[in-house]
Amino acid sequence: MTSDKVMMTDSIQSVVNSSPLVSIYMPTHNRLHLLKRAIASVQNQTYENFELLIVNDASSDGTKEYLEALVKSDKRIRCFHHTASKGACVARNLAIFEAKGEYITGLDDDDEFTADRLKTLIAEYDDSYAFICHGFFWHYGAKVRKVDYKPMVISLESIFDYNFATNQIFTKTSKLQKIGGFNPEFVACQDYDTWTRMLIEYGDGLRVSGASYIIHQGHEGPRVTARENKLLGYDLFFVKYQKYMSPRNIANQQFLVLMAGRKQLPFLKLLSLLRYGFWKRKIRYFLSSQLRTVALLRQQYLKGR
Incomplete structure (x- = not known):
């Protein structure tokens, strides 16, 4: 490698190292074909200083073997394996309390990020709010609709009308850890409950303009929430x-x-x-x-x- 190339590589690495680390938690259970797409969407982020923490909740479809090979090829990915299924909340919490990033967000294994999601959320973050969030694309299979993409301040009063924060937020890792992460007593509405507790603890949240998360509804197979x-x-x-x-x-x-x-x-x-x-x-x-x-x-x- 020439000296010019060495300097360029060092410069790029310096930029990455000076950017705050973002942790992404992802639970998964027996959806390997969808999981691969979700992981690829994280690896394709234009913001590169992240860690992806995947918790395999006792999958039996080859997920464990796939992840064990994956961590050898991408050092930004860490994986944890449950020997018995403990549910999505327990899986998320394991990743949340293992997270090393200053910031944190989540991704479901059947969804994906647009390539600019982390870059956008870092640029828009305002620590005076409990969290920030962004709109999403509802992917039906053949048609796509952009949802909850208009900016708004999310108060405790407003979130009881509707979950304006969508299914993922972006916040300081310490904040999410302080409230204890997700509540395993909830078999559904876990995100709704968690965002509400964030508002009670830290005050209003902020939804910024645009969308950068894709929720897939067109696929066959088991759903997270019946x-x-x-x-x-x-x-x-x-x-x-x-x-x-x-x-x-x-x-x-x-x-x-x-x-x-x-x-x-x-x-x-x-x-x-x-x-x-x-x-x-x-x-x-x-x-x-x-x-x-x-x-x-x-x-x-x-x-x-």
């Missing part, structure tokens, strides 16, 4: 935080439960809910719940079937 678990999660969330909620919050929580259970929304109930905002979403859900055949055809269209 419908029954979603309903249990919302029930536990409501019991835990009802004391903080206004009548508006309670009404909007009822609507979230209706959607999670895919229950029909009666017209009179729709009218009572409309005064609490989100009228476009509520009318859209009302129509889909009344016209099941149309809703099914729409889903098939979005998935490209």
